[in-house]
Amino acid sequence: MKFGVVIFPGSNCDQDCFYVIKEVLKQPVEYIWHQSTDLAGFDAVILPGGFSYGDYLRTGAVARFSPVMKAVNKFAAQGGLVIGICNGFQILLEAGLLPGAMLRNRNLHFICKYVLVKAENTETAFSNLCRPEQILKIPIAHNEGNYYIDDAGLQELKQNNQIVLRYYKFNPNGSQDNIAGIINREGNVLGMMPHPERSAEEALGSRDGLLIFKSMLEYLQNKR
Amino acid sequence: MTTPNNCQALGLSQDEYQKITALIGREPSLTELAMFSVEWSEHCGYIHSKRMLQLLPKTGKYPTLIGEDSGGIIVDDLAIVFKMESHNHPSQVEPKQGAATGVGGIIRDIFTAGARPIALLDSLRFGSLSEPYNKYLMRGVVDGIQFYGNCLGVPTVGGEIYFDQSYNGNCLVNVMCIGTAKKNKLSRARTKGSGNSIIYAGSSTGRDGIGGCSILASKEFKRGEEKRPTVQIGDPFTEKCLIEATLEALATGYVTGIKDMGAAGLTCASSEMASSGHTGIEIELKGVPLREKNMAPWEIMMSESQERMLLCVKKGKEKIIEKIFSKWGLNAALIGKVTGGRLVRIKHKGKVVAEVKADDLTSAPLYEVPCVKPDYLETVNRLDLHRLAEPKDYNQVLLKLLGSPSIASKEWAYRQYDHMVQTNTLVLPGSDAAVLRLKGTRKAIAATTDCNSSYCYLNPYRGAQIAVAEAARNLVCAGAEPAAVTDCLNFGNPTKPDRFWQFKHCVEGITSACQFFNLPVVSGNVSFYNESPQGAIFPTPAIGMIGIIQDAKKICTQYFKKENEAVVLLGVSKEELGGSGYLKEIHKTVRGDAPELDLYLEEAVQKTAREAISKGLVSSAHDCAEGGLLVALAESCISDRDNLLGAVIDNLTFEIRPDALFFGESQSRIILSCKNSSVPKIRKIADKYKAPLRVIGKTGGKKLVVLNGKRKPIALPLEDLSKAWHKSLEKQVSL
Amino acid sequence: MLKAEIHITLKKTVVDPQGLIIKHALESIGYKGLEEARIGKMITLTLNYRQKKRAEREIREMCKKLLANPIIEEYTFKLREEK
Amino acid sequence: MLKAEIHITLKKTVVDPQGLIIKHALESIGYKGLEEARIGKMITLTLNYRQKKRAEREIREMCKKLLANPIIEEYTFKLREEK
Ligand SMILES: Nc1ncnc2c1ncn2[C@@H]1O[C@H](COP(=O)(O)OP(=O)(O)O)[C@@H](O)[C@H]1O
């Protein structure tokens, strides 16, 4: 299965994602420059974390105009798997591929920390290998993870089972309903604030993050 | 025209002016004078410090690299490049942007060497947090470091923060950066090959910080004085693109030399590259991308706009290099060429505005500085322990020490730093040293910064030796073998003889300790004029140290892991309290002599701990530093926040005053915990190296208890310890 | 030349964590009497043309497309001429 | 009740990297005609008293002490009454 990792100017987790797919998941992976317009041949696309365009105006706001985002849109519409991690999640929100918006963390500080999240929906392309309600130990590292959506939107997310991950026991950033990760209605676009690529090897303190990538692989292999 | 007034404004003395005139055989032009003024400043020319710095050892166990802007060691086929640098004065007036641009500067020093930055550490000093301005400084500095470092994706994995009155009015912000590269991929900051092209890359040039380096770095602050330097806004996004573009450009093999434009900008980059490359250089300023109108040639030469690089590129390959930079959205402009001869020739629209020998610019006059032992030492070194009342309640003392800002957990700061990006951080902040794996190898490196400036104030020579010994000890506690050193020497005004004495003795102390441990000093930085109206800061020779771990699986952290394991003390506790955190926090005085340091004992203790860790015999290792034995024990109990684990210490020898035993800061001590069955094996190792070893208790329970016969001088629930230690800093920096 | 001053603020219905912290900070240094503090962005654009109509149209578009996020933010702007 | 609108901007002599990015982004989505973009903060304070003099004095102090850094920033503010 071929994975692609998008590089926006300012992405800084691109190499980490690449490493995990290649060295840990042992799957083919290529970088995708933000100006490319063709995603042919990829089975899954990762929008990595970082500070695209410095996040100078609003997180993710400028990156979503990158040429590659048109292609990502199309790729998603055709059912391709797209995962946005941290800044990648923020870009997906700005691009309208996922509902809602990000506010600054409640304490106004960047927070880098291992947190616990609960797998709320384990029937997705990104979480099918998690046990129902499994608690995952995955680190966060962000300034803006305080997820916001209006009440109607929240109802919809709940009704359609779109909340995939919730912070467990401790909500680090003030996000609504403890949301840490959501999926689109079609089930092929996931955004999550925690960094699964930072917790895919025991040496780094947890392998729980690997479950996300492995689930994607599982889903893709079954689909074939 | 050049006038004495110009000279004064530029910080040049009449003497220096005469010298310049003699060197070039005529009156210098304004541009030339400006160029000399920055090159002959302390910041670029090291005019007061160079002679002393030549003492520092340059060789050690691993081959060393001493580059123009940084240095490092070679381990197998990998070069590990690192350096520490200060940004004290800008941070004192604009803490966030001052610290941010400081991070930017040191990172550029690393990637210009061709190395990818893999970690940052920050060594910070502030005045007392009871003053609102110091809170503001600390919040701003930490904010600036997180803003810049996080955005770049370089993890900030360690550091230190201390507080002392002497930093009121002059905080210290020292940042260390580590980078790695394949050893044959390193680049140098020098020109090469007459006819090759000089390319300017990165942000455009404005009137930023003109004269900032010489003027800011060489004038002390007077409180209330209206001194408004143009502090710049850090632009980490551009720097991130610059890192990627530069490394990509270097990978082509067409870049024969590269230097960042930091202090003294284009002047420094062009003249130092030419001087190191033994060539001439010719630059046409018309080609420099400008962002302000009507900039005079001297302004362009002096500008310190951030995020810019100067490259020497093989003739004919300019387009390839320019394309890489423009792909990353950055300027790249051909502005000159390497010439035969040794002249730096600067033209502006065809007209020559400066023409001087590169070596004249870069060989600033060095000053012999008078040096006199400071008067204060005689008084402060006196400490009569008999007059010092022993506390009644040791529990209260311990809690108070744990909550004192210099000792309390620094989590408030490092929580705000991305310390995990790049996925190499095996030991996160919160232990004695950070550990980073080297992907693609079995090895890891450990890194730390250390300096107890109270010791350096009381005894500059020994204080500096201790900084080296303690840094090494911290690395050893992580399982590493100390390998190389960088330093950042922060002192007062060097033209005052007593300040220079402190400087001299500290450099000698570092030299002797490094020689003893066979550690090279591969890079460093000097920051003078750290003074406020109350006087100079405590001498603060911050030591950054790197250690090598052969097997990344054999690493160690400072917190207790399992119930019922033995707690072992390596080293000896002496009756000494001079310069201790206990004296400062409880008795409100910084007095006495720095603790003794027996380098042979230090070596024995370190070797024992390292061998025991590498054999997998050790569960935790933590050195005794500020706050002494009990603070170290408490930290081992509580520093893994989610897994507090108590201990019962029932086998201390109460041969010395209990306060000295509990809180004295005798050097060369490490606390280990291990399986009971490992004790004999560790004892054997200790015997081999002649390191004193004593089993002092065992882990377990929900309290830290110290028994003296039937009495319990210390018995505290872990929650109380944890609350005092974890929450204190956050409480004290909040408004 | 035209100068546009664009104000972008969080919608009233969205909690403003920055505003809360600033209010708290101001109170802690002694300013009572604060009912509320909210923080927004102010973007100043200098345009190198003089047609007001065009400017109004373009700025409205810029805000919708990029400068403000309609899920959480509102915008207003003023235009004025510069010599 | 009084409402204060405080504008905090970088001094003209200080380069504004955020503004540069905004300008580029706007250009890349098709808006020519931009001379410059700069970004600042807008803080709105609602005060629960009505004395204008006091408000002016306090706000000036707040700006100096906390809201702006005079080394790199400038501030202006307007006060108005609210029903
Ligand atoms: N400014 C800082 N930035 C990042 N980490 C820090 C900082 N200050 C302290 N730390 C981390 O907190 C831990 C304890 O620091 P410190 O008390 O200085 O340790 P030690 O006394 O062993 O040198 C270390 O892991 C250190 O790296």
Ligand SMILES: [Mg+2]
């Ligand atoms: Mg230590």
